[in-house]
Amino acid sequence: MSKPPLIGRSLVRDLVPFGGRRAAKLVPRARGSGPMPWVIAIMIALTVMAAAAGLALGNLVNRASADLSSALTVQIVEANGERRAAQVERATELLRGDDAVASLRVVPPDELAELIAPWIGSGASGESIPIPSLIDVQLAGAANTAEVARLNALLVDDIPTARVDAQSDWLKPVYDALAALQYLALALIVLLAMTSAGAVWLAARSSFNNHRRTVEIVHLLGGTDRQIARIFQRAVTIDALLGGVVGLAFGTLAVLFIGNQFAALDSGMVAGGNLAVRDWIILAAIPVAGILLAMLTARITVMSALRRML
Amino acid sequence: MSDHAAEIVTFDNVGLRYGTEPEVLRDLSFTLFPGRFYFLTGASGAGKTSLLKLLYLAQRPSRGAIRMFGKDMITLPREQLPAFRRKLGVVFQDFRLVEHLSAFDNVALPLRVAGVRENDLAKPVRDMLEWVGLEHRIDAIPATMSGGEQQRVAIARAVIGRPALLIADEPTGNVDPDMAVKLLQLFERLNRLGTTVIVATHDINLLRQVPDSLIMRIHKGGLLDPTGALRFPPRPEPRPVDWEDDV
Ligand SMILES: Nc1ncnc2c1ncn2[C@@H]1O[C@H](COP(=O)(O)OP(=O)(O)OP(=O)(O)O)[C@@H](O)[C@H]1O
Numbered sequence: 186m187s188k189p190p191l192i193g194r195s196l197v198r199d200l201v202p203f204g205g206r207r208a209a210k211l212v213p214r215a216r217g218s219g220p221m222p223w224v225i226a227i228m229i230a231l232t233v234m235a236a237a238a239g240l241a242l243g244n245l246v247n248r249a250s251a252d253l254s255s256a257l258t259v260q261i262v263e264a265n266g267e268r269r270a271a272q273v274e275r276a277t278e279l280l281r282g283d284d285a286v287a288s289l290r291v292v293p294p295d296e297l298a299e300l301i302a303p304w305i306g307s308g309a310s311g312e313s314i315p316i317p318s319l320i321d322v323q324l325a326g327a328a329n330t331a332e333v334a335r336l337n338a339l340l341v342d343d344i345p346t347a348r349v350d351a352q353s354d355w356l357k358p359v360y361d362a363l364a365a366l367q368y369l370a371l372a373l374i375v376l377l378a379m380t381s382a383g384a385v386w387l388a389a390r391s392s393f394n395n396h397r398r399t400v401e402i403v404h405l406l407g408g409t410d411r412q413i414a415r416i417f418q419r420a421v422t423i424d425a426l427l428g429g430v431v432g433l434a435f436g437t438l439a440v441l442f443i444g445n446q447f448a449a450l451d452s453g454m455v456a457g458g459n460l461a462v463r464d465w466i467i468l469a470a471i472p473v474a475g476i477l478l479a480m481l482t483a484r485i486t487v488m489s490a491l492r493r494m495l
Numbered sequence: 496m497s498d499h500a501a502e503i504v505t506f507d508n509v510g511l512r513y514g515t516e517p518e519v520l521r522d523l524s525f526t527l528f529p530g531r532f533y534f535l536t537g538a539s540g541a542g543k544t545s546l547l548k549l550l551y552l553a554q555r556p557s558r559g560a561i562r563m564f565g566k567d568m569i570t571l572p573r574e575q576l577p578a579f580r581r582k583l584g585v586v587f588q589d590f591r592l593v594e595h596l597s598a599f600d601n602v603a604l605p606l607r608v609a610g611v612r613e614n615d616l617a618k619p620v621r622d623m624l625e626w627v628g629l630e631h632r633i634d635a636i637p638a639t640m641s642g643g644e645q646q647r648v649a650i651a652r653a654v655i656g657r658p659a660l661l662i663a664d665e666p667t668g669n670v671d672p673d674m675a676v677k678l679l680q681l682f683e684r685l686n687r688l689g690t691t692v693i694v695a696t697h698d699i700n701l702l703r704q705v706p707d708s709l710i711m712r713i714h715k716g717g718l719l720d721p722t723g724a725l726r727f728p729p730r731p732e733p734r735p736v737d738w739e740d741d742v
């Protein structure tokens with residue numbers, strides 16, 4: 186060859202943004218692409234599990250307290266059986282006449298006896314030990330303190346031995362404990378989310394360091410900041426996408442497995458902890474947030490590094 | 496047109512220091528005219544690479560004024576620099592090949608950055624690699640190439656886009672004398688097509704290869720000026736440039 190080959194003058198020298206296959210070739214995926222997808226996958230899976238636990242616990246508390254919050258118990262503590270029966274009669278009448286009361290049920294003495302048998306023995310009858318009568322009342326609205334006090338006043342005028350209690354009062358310690366657990370789950374989610382964000386941030390930065398020389402070279406060959414940021418962001422996004430999908434899959438599997446175990450308990454209370462569609466949407470949003478964060482980190486990292494170059 | 500249009504590069508009292516070190520370049524005042532071939536010589540550590548870094552826009556001077564292609568490079572906004580870098584072809588002293596790209600992809604890189612379509616770049620890139628004797632190494636990555644092979648890839652990458660200004664830092668340091676002559680022919684050929692060329696080298700033999708080249712000598716960060724004139728080298732006699740000679 187006598188003459189060196191030189192490309193024609195027709196070369197495009199404008200600042201054309203480039204993407205797709207050509208961009209991919211500038212920062213191609215190195216083999217395995219390092220630990221970044223795995224770090225992200227683990228963090229996402231843990232965050233998904235903690236979030237699922239928190240959401241399930243929240244559902245459980247809400248559902249149970251909704252059931253109980255409109256329920257009242259009226260006790261008639263009258264030693265004399267006949268008078269007690271009359272008072273129950275009178276109380277039922279008064280309660281039925283009240284607008285706030287949706288339904289009521291007098292707990293039959295047999296049922297009561299059965300309930301207390303473990304404590305006072307099955308031989309006991311209404312004659313030897315006086316057992317109070319109970320009326321379960323379901324209100325149309327919430328059984329709040331004001332309502333309880335009002336009904337108490339309504340009854341006590343006629344029946345001095347009547348006592349009205351909100352049923353949720355009985356279970357209050359249980360709900361307090363559950364609420365505490367809920368806060369614990371929330372704190373766990375916040376911590377995990379922060380750790381995940383940190384992991385994504387570090388992974389994106391370490392990935393940038395692997396490509397720093399390439400970035401410098403493309404910069405010196407006339408690549409614009411946007412061109413360079415885009416190709417690098419693309420590499421990081423693919424890593425984050427991989428990590429996010431794998432993490433969500435593992436997290437979901439774990440949640441479904443544990444959910445099944447609890448469903449097998451077949452307890453009314455635990456059933457209240459099922460995840461609703463809304464909860465699944467929240468869980469699915471976790472990897473999406475992770476991917477967005479990775480992209481943002483990549484962009485900020487590469488842009489600030491480029492600004493330090495001339 | 497301003498009177499600067501005739502000059503590709505003008506340095507005026509340029510100084511450069513890295514950090515708080517003493518200046519490694521001082522009081523540089525010179526002009527590069529279009530279509531000329533310049534050699535930059537000087538001892539190791541004299542400041543050749545530092546001067547070229549200012550030229551290929553990797554470094555801002557600590558003081559002084561630099562004009563390139565009729566624009567003041569000191570006040571030019573950062574976003575406009577890429578367009579200027581695309582007018583340059585640079586052979587870096589340390590090659591700066593992208594280590595995970597093949598010889599082909601490294602040479603194609605400036606074209607891809609400039610948005611040349613794949614169909615348009617495949618043949619020129621192949622031809623160029625053939626010219627530098629690397630047709631059999633087209634898919635090799637830099638780590639598997641010898642120093643001389645890497646240098647030839649770097650040169651191919653610098654000239655492939657037919658730059659307005661070619662800046663080469665010790666481009667023949669790792670090749671045998673025959674290849675050095677051949678590579679210099681490539682630069683000369685480019686020069687005859689209108690590209691201004693500046694080559695930093697220690698190699699005195701190289702200087703003789705290009706008859707009407709101009710020689711800039713740098714010593715301890717300053718340009719030696721045997722004529723005593725302010726600008727070095729002095730404005731050359733017009734030299735016929737075959738701009739129309741095209742491939
Ligand atoms: N990034 C840097 N930071 C600090 N000092 C530097 C840096 N780069 C170069 N120098 C110093 O500047 C001076 C000139 O270096 P330069 O690389 O320009 O020399 P050179 O003429 O290219 O030498 P060589 O022929 O060995 O390549 C040297 O004293 C060197 O130590």
Ligand SMILES: [Mg+2]
Nearest residue numbers: 543544588664
């Ligand atoms: Mg040098």
